[in-house]
Amino acid sequence: MPCESCEIFMTDRRQERENFRTSHLQLSRQSVTLTLGSLLDVRRAHVDSACRPATLLRSALSLSTFYCAHVDPELVEGSKERSAVSNRCFRPMIVMAAVAAVVALTLPPAAGQEAPWYKLVLSGCPGEPVRFHPCALKKARTFNPPRTPDGKPDMQGHWLDGPGSSQNIEEHPEVYGIPGNPTLIVDPADGKIPYLPWATAEREKNFKQYQDPQGQCFVSGVPRVMYVPFGSQILQTPGYVVMLFEQNRAVRIIHTDGRPHVGQDIRLWGMDARGRWEGDTLVVDLTNSNGRSWLDARGNFYSAGLHVVERLTMVDADTIHYEATIEDPKVFTRPWKMAFPLRRNTQPGHEQMEYACIEGERDAQHAVNLGYKTYPGVVPPK
Numbered sequence: 001m002p003c004e005s006c007e008i009f010m011t012d013r014r015q016e017r018e019n020f021r022t023s024h025l026q027l028s029r030q031s032v033t034l035t036l037g038s039l040l041d042v043r044r045a046h047v048d049s050a051c052r053p054a055t056l057l058r059s060a061l062s063l064s065t066f067y068c069a070h071v072d073p074e075l076v077e078g079s080k081e082r083s084a085v086s087n088r089c090f091r092p093m094i095v096m097a098a099v100a101a102v103v104a105l106t107l108p109p110a111a112g113q114e115a116p117w118y119k120l121v122l123s124g125c126p127g128e129p130v131r132f133h134p135c136a137l138k139k140a141r142t143f144n145p146p147r148t149p150d151g152k153p154d155m156q157g158h159w160l161d162g163p164g165s166s167q168n169i170e171e172h173p174e175v176y177g178i179p180g181n182p183t184l185i186v187d188p189a190d191g192k193i194p195y196l197p198w199a200t201a202e203r204e205k206n207f208k209q210y211q212d213p214q215g216q217c218f219v220s221g222v223p224r225v226m227y228v229p230f231g232s233q234i235l236q237t238p239g240y241v242v243m244l245f246e247q248n249r250a251v252r253i254i255h256t257d258g259r260p261h262v263g264q265d266i267r268l269w270g271m272d273a274r275g276r277w278e279g280d281t282l283v284v285d286l287t288n289s290n291g292r293s294w295l296d297a298r299g300n301f302y303s304a305g306l307h308v309v310e311r312l313t314m315v316d317a318d319t320i321h322y323e324a325t326i327e328d329p330k331v332f333t334r335p336w337k338m339a340f341p342l343r344r345n346t347q348p349g350h351e352q353m354e355y356a357c358i359e360g361e362r363d364a365q366h367a368v369n370l371g372y373k374t375y376p377g378v379v380p381p382k
Contacts, residue, residue: 116179116181117163118163118181118182122136122315122319122341122343123136123139123315123316123318123319124139125139125315125341127341128182129163129182129183129184129185129186129338129339129340130182130183130186130191132321132339132340132341133186133321133323133339136313136315136319136321136341137313137321139315139316140280140313140314140315140321143280143314143315143316145280145314145317146317148236150238152236152277153277153280153282153314154236155234155236155241155282155312155314155320156234156235156236157233157234157344157345158231158232158233158344158345158350158352159231159232159233159234159320159342159343159344159345160231160342160343160344160345161227161228161229161230161231161232162226162227162322162340162341162342163181163184163227163340163341165181165184165227165296165340166214166220166224166227166228166229166296166297167181167296167297167298168181168296168297168298168300169183169184169185169193169227169295169296169298169300169338170183170184170185170191170192170193170298170300171183171191172298184227184338184339184340185336185337185338186337186338186339187336187337188334188336193295193300193332193336194332194333194334194336195331195332195333196330196331196332196333198380198381199301199331199332199380202301202378203298203299203300203301204299205299206294206299206301206375207298207299209372209373210299210372210373210374210375211364211367211368211372211373211374211375212294212297212299212375213292213293213294213374213375214228214247214248214293214294214297215297215363215364215367216364216374217248217357217358217361217364218248218269218292218293219248219250219269219270219293220245220247220248220250220293221269221270221271221289221292221293221294222252222270222271222273222286222289222308222310222324223295223308223310223324223326223338224293224294224295224296225245225247225250225252225270226310226322226324226342227340228245228247229247230245230246230247230352230353230355231245231246231345231352232244232245232246233352239255239256239257240253240254240255240256240257241254241256241275241282242254244352246352246353246355247355247357248355248357249354249355250270252270252273253273254273254274254275254282254284255273255274255275256274256275256276256277256282258276259274260274261274261285261287261288262288264288266288267288267289267290267291267304268288268289268290269290269292269293271286271287271288271289271306271308272286272287272288273285273286274286280313280314281311281312281313282310282311282312282313283309283310283311284308284309284310284311284312285307285308285309286306286307286308286309286310287306287307289302289303289304289305289306290304290377291303291304291305291306291377291378292375292376292377294375301331301378302326302328302331302332303328303330303331303377303378303379303380304377305328305329305330305331305380306326306327306328307326307327307328308324308325308326308327309324309325309327310322310323310324311323311324311325312342315341317344318343318344318346319341319342319343319344320341320342321339321341321342322339322340322341322342323337323338323339324337324338324339325337326338330380331378331380
């Protein structure tokens with residue numbers, strides 16, 4: 001074979017291997033992301049007992065996919081090398097599957113989590129948002145909540161992670177480890193985000209081109225921070241309500257002393273929060289978004305013109321009705337509303353873990369290598 005032909009042949013072979021490796025890495029990236037979600041769901045008892053063996057086995061095989069994508073036999077030339085790499089791939093798969101089976105058989109039942117969150121009955125109300133919303137508001141009218149020393153409803157304590165719908169706030173079926181959920185949107189009645197036409201296309205662009213900002217360890221923003229995994233703690237003192245989140249160790253400081261919002265030139269991931277009490281409801285007005293967070297991992301978004309009004313009302317001692325009205329006329333055709341229950345964490349001695357997102361994070365760089373970019377925010381058309 002002439003030298004020129006040999007060089008062309010070797011170049012084609014290198015490109016072929018690189019294309020093969022890239023496609024496998026893309027699959028493995030998705031596998032690892034979903035695997036971590038599945039394992040964390042099991043850790044937090046979010047997976048029904050009957051579903052845990054399948055979830056763990058799927059997680060084991062996903063990790064194997066990630067491992068084998070880096071040592072795939074097609075990437076090594078020569079029969080001896082291919083055989084050795086095949087063994088290196090196959091053996092971990094057997095070990096991981098065996099470990100998953102043992103863990104699945106020894107896990108205790110998920111106390112209080114035998115049904116998905118939206119099938120629970122909370123304070124006599126169905127957990128599904130569109131049914132919980134009117135029922136809980138009616139129940140709250142007759143409930144006299146516990147009080148702080150200054151007479152405000154006492155919401156202090158640890159709270160579970162709401163509906164855990166950070167993957168997609170609209171109704172969606174279960175897809176490979178991501179549990180299906182009903183919509184969190186209670187207005188409009190169809191449960192869909194009322195996007196302007198250009199914004200619907202922008203959402204699809206987000207999903208295909210950018211990394212989820214939360215996946216890069218940025219602060220989740222409001223209202224998403226209220227339904228991210230791992231729950232929160234509420235503290236109250238005269239003039240303040242403070243929320244501490246395990247996810248990314250986020251903190252929300254809500255001023256309730258009547259001070260005005262900060263200037264419009266200050267833009268914040270978690271927005272600027274000003275609270276007030278309307279009877280027994282905590283009303284929080286939020287402005288000054290930097291427009292760089294998403295509503296979920298599906299790419300649902302807003303601009304820096306976002307305005308959110310939250311309403312938190314205790315339905316009973318262990319349940320809060322959470323409601324958020326979302327307005328951004330440059331992105332949405334009309335204001336829209338989501339609502340869902342927050343449930344008290346009644347586990348004795350519960351403490352928040354020291355969540356580390358940046359430390360040891362590897363997946364974000366893989367996404368960058370595959371061409372996924374950091375979300376810069378959006379400039380709506382004029």
